[in-house]
Amino acid sequence: MQVKKHAPQLKHFRFHASDPKDREAQKHTMVHDLLQYDIIITTYEMAKNPAVTSLIRNTYFNLCVLDEGHVIKSLTSQISEAVRKIHCQSRVILTGTPLQNNLVELYAILNFLYPKYFTTPEKFEDAFNITNNQIDPEMLLKANKLLKLFMIRRLKGEVEKLMPKKIETKVCYDLCVCMYLSAIGTSMCISSFISFYWTYFRFYALYLRLKSFGTRVFS
Numbered sequence: 001m002q003v004k005k006h007a008p009q010l011k012h013f014r015f016h017a018s019d020p021k022d023r024e025a026q027k028h029t030m031v032h033d034l035l036q037y038d039i040i041i042t043t044y045e046m047a048k049n050p051a052v053t054s055l056i057r058n059t060y061f062n063l064c065v066l067d068e069g070h071v072i073k074s075l076t077s078q079i080s081e082a083v084r085k086i087h088c089q090s091r092v093i094l095t096g097t098p099l100q101n102n103l104v105e106l107y108a109i110l111n112f113l114y115p116k117y118f119t120t121p122e123k124f125e126d127a128f129n130i131t132n133n134q135i136d137p138e139m140l141l142k143a144n145k146l147l148k149l150f151m152i153r154r155l156k157g158e159v160e161k162l163m164p165k166k167i168e169t170k171v172c173y174d175l176c177v178c179m180y181l182s183a184i185g186t187s188m189c190i191s192s193f194i195s196f197y198w199t200y201f202r203f204y205a206l207y208l209r210l211k212s213f214g215t216r217v218f219s
Helices: 002-006 020-031 050-057 078-082 104-112 123-128 137-151 178-183 187-218
Strands: 011-012 038-043 058-066 089-095
Touching: 011 020, 011 078, 020 050, 050 178, 078 104, 104 123, 104 137
Parallel strands: 011 038, 058 089
Antiparallel strands: none
């Protein structure tokens, strides 16, 4: 366990059990002996479990840390709603993928960290959405600057010194017409391109047949 490895001086309590009897015993510990521990470790499944959610909500923590915090990128998921009701003084999120498809995922993370400042996702929704091919370069630049204020980024090479260096091989070649059109996302152009040449080849085939017919008649 990471706590034993990096912070052996801290006393921790593992609040997770699938057996109902063990869960009740752990709940008793959380109620009566909580102050004996420096760290409480639990899972997202426990945080959203109706049997323990009220206990977690009624407990005040100095610090709440979410590992793999991108699981709360959906504002309406059970996990996201459960962890947002945890009472704490400070919050930290650990994640390798702060956003993937749209800026609302970034808003969901920032809203968890600073709910008083990030209260509505509208501006995030209008700025970037891969699904709808919606991109606002100016807002993306602002989001990048905003993220730098709250994020401490560590590369893999900084964390794991024994990791071999990444090898990149670049192969340059000319794009054909279809690849170029696909790259710029103009599927309509591709359709028109194919339709044009299909019509062209049909007329050309008809022209060859007529030419061959005329040669046979007049020869």
